[in-house]
Amino acid sequence: MITSLEQVRKFLGKQLQDPYGRTHGKLIGITANLRDETTAVGVETANGEFAQYPGERLWVNGETLTLVPAWKLDAEEFRKEFDIVTRRLKALDELFSVGDIQQDIYEDLRKQHEDGINELKEKRRTLLDALARRTGVLNAQLRELQIYLASNKMLHASGEFDDAGYRSASDEINTGLVRTSAERKDIEAITTYLVRLDPTTPIAISPHQETATPQSQPVVPQAQTTTVQATTREPALVLHVKEK
Numbered sequence: 342m343i344t345s346l347e348q349v350r351k352f353l354g355k356q357l358q359d360p361y362g363r364t365h366g367k368l369i370g371i372t373a374n375l376r377d378e379t380t381a382v383g384v385e386t387a388n389g390e391f392a393q394y395p396g397e398r399l400w401v402n403g404e405t406l407t408l409v410p411a412w413k414l415d416a417e418e419f420r421k422e423f424d425i426v427t428r429r430l431k432a433l434d435e436l437f438s439v440g441d442i443q444q445d446i447y448e449d450l451r452k453q454h455e456d457g458i459n460e461l462k463e464k465r466r467t468l469l470d471a472l473a474r475r476t477g478v479l480n481a482q483l484r485e486l487q488i489y490l491a492s493n494k495m496l497h498a499s500g501e502f503d504d505a506g507y508r509s510a511s512d513e514i515n516t517g518l519v520r521t522s523a524e525r526k527d528i529e530a531i532t533t534y535l536v537r538l539d540p541t542t543p544i545a546i547s548p549h550q551e552t553a554t555p556q557s558q559p560v561v562p563q564a565q566t567t568t569v570q571a572t573t574r575e576p577a578l579v580l581h582v583k584e585k
Contacts, residue, residue: 342409344399346373349382352406357384359408361520366392368406410524412475415468416531419461423538426457465535472528472535479525483518490514 349371357365369391370383379396386392398414400407430451437447490511497507 342397342400342414344379344396344401346371346377346379348401349379349396349399349406355406357382357406357408359410360413361523362516363520365394365408372396410475412468412471412528412531415464415471416535419464419468420534422457422464423461426454426461430454430458462539465538469532469535472532476525476528476532479521479528482521483525486514486517486521490518 349368352368353371355368357368359365364387366384366386368382369385371379372381373379373396379399381396382394382399384392384394394408398409398411400409433442433447433450433454436442437444442450493502493507493510493514496502497504502510
């Protein structure tokens with residue numbers, strides 16, 4: 342997605358978050374091209390280090406500047422390209438079936454789009470691998486949070502943690518569980534969509550870890566709705582795709 346310098350500059354010096362409410366740091370620099378499009382932003386992280394993110398990962402929603410995960414952008418790009426090529430192939434087949442397109446022209450146009458399908462098949466495999474890796478990271482984070490939550494409960498019950506410290510720590514852990522679980526749920530939806538395109542492809546996603554039920558529900562910032570939704574229509578690898 343393209344954001345203009347005009348849109349982004351008002352967030353200079355403010356915190357940059359992801360769609361799940363995690364804070365990446367403070368926006369301290371912006372670069373833009375001659376078309377006034379933001380090309381990159383510089384962020385000071387919580388530990389004082391510097392990070393840079395491409396402008397295409399920024400999303401402005403009112404008074405909020407969000408850093409969209411790279412896998413979300415890749416998934417949205419894939420979905421758009423796949424929808425376009427499948428619609429075009431369907432239209433091409435329909436036009437040929439009623440005699441509106443000559444056979445040689447039809448074959449040329451179909452081959453061009455089938456080549457595009459083959460490229461998308463490779464993108465799909467790459468994206469599924471990236472989603473599997475990210476799911477593994479999220480599962481590990483959930484496991485660690487669950488362990489700390491259980492340990493805190495034990496130490497509080499044994500009288501080694503006071504009530505105020507225990508409640509504060511538990512609220513932070515519960516917030517982390519909610520945010521991490523929300524991202525994993527989004528990845529599951531995208532993975533389901535991608536797998537439906539070719540049910541023969543195995544999924545390399547790590548097994549789920551059961552998320553602990555929080556004792557008390559903290560107030561969690563509502564996630565931005567930038568999720569790529571899984572579609573229930575049967576997509577299309579019934580398109581006589583020719584492998585290269």
